[in-house]
Amino acid sequence: MILSTHAVVGGAIASLFPSHPILVAVAAFASHFAIDAIPHWDYPLRAIRLKPGADNRRLLDPRFLRDLALIGFDACAGLLIATWLFATPATIGVIVLGALAGMMPDPLRVVHRVLPKQPLTTLQRLHRWTHTKRRLRWPLGISSQALFAASVSWIVLTVG
Numbered sequence: 001m002i003l004s005t006h007a008v009v010g011g012a013i014a015s016l017f018p019s020h021p022i023l024v025a026v027a028a029f030a031s032h033f034a035i036d037a038i039p040h041w042d043y044p045l046r047a048i049r050l051k052p053g054a055d056n057r058r059l060l061d062p063r064f065l066r067d068l069a070l071i072g073f074d075a076c077a078g079l080l081i082a083t084w085l086f087a088t089p090a091t092i093g094v095i096v097l098g099a100l101a102g103m104m105p106d107p108l109r110v111v112h113r114v115l116p117k118q119p120l121t122t123l124q125r126l127h128r129w130t131h132t133k134r135r136l137r138w139p140l141g142i143s144s145q146a147l148f149a150a151s152v153s154w155i156v157l158t159v160g
């Protein structure tokens with residue numbers, strides 16, 4: 001899933017038990033793997049390669065900046081939406097924590113490319129194993145993510 005979807009789900013989880021930040025961090029981090037298992041669409045990266053054995057030596061490629069801008073925009077949009085939906089002045093810190101923890105496994109893939117050591121190796125194996133092998137096409141794969149994030153938000157905002 002894209003980072004925004006992970007951030008919104010992480011923020012929603014945080015809003016359920018805002019006084020338990022460790023539980024929020026663990027549950028939001030775990031939610032990443034659960035929702036990556038749902039068939040979806042991910043935007044293609046042009047320079048950053050995450051597959052095992054990929055060559056990332058050409059990171060000064062201008063396409064690398066485009067990838068970074070796209071990832072940065074996605075992460076910031078997710079953080080903004082999660083805080084707008086779930087945060088109050090008292091809970092903003094824990095909502096941001098939940099959103100960041102929900103997104104975290106994806107940047108850890110990049111860290112693992114640079115530093116292929118444990119426990120990152122096991123985490124990446126888990127990430128690949130839980131991640132759906134079914135790639136939906138644009139626009140179905142993105143509209144279904146928006147609908148999923150909206151449904152989770154609606155449930156948490158009405159029930160939670």
Ligand SMILES: [Zn+2]
Nearest residue numbers: 001036105106
């Ligand atoms: Zn992921």
